[in-house]
Amino acid sequence: MKKFIAIFGMIMLIAFAAACTTKNAGNGGTTNGGTTNGGTTGGGNTAEAEQLYTKTCQVCHGVNLAGGVGPSLAKVGSLYKDADELKTKILKGSTIPGKSGATGVMTENLVKDDEAKKLADWLITKK
8 A cells, every 4th residue: 555655646746747847838928927017136027037937836836936835935035145046946956855754846947047047036036
């Protein structure tokens, strides 16, 4: 029975990771991905970063950066010295202990380099 649960858990983890890595084919669309303003921060466009977050990150990190399967990002800016360090983390992904002791996974290269920069420039302001 334990073997079945372990196998089922791994299958679900793989399916979830695959769902998280699915990219929207229509870049540059006009959908409002939860954008509250179109200002710029750190050289990146806030509206674009919020749309990227909604499309790529929100399924794990939750609405309003509140967390879910992945950790809360509400104060992630206070954990990194600058946007470049955060961008590296976004690009490399991570394997972290989850709330239940299970392992959570953020896939490496989930976003392109320029997208990671936009996300990092926006997220570094969340302190």
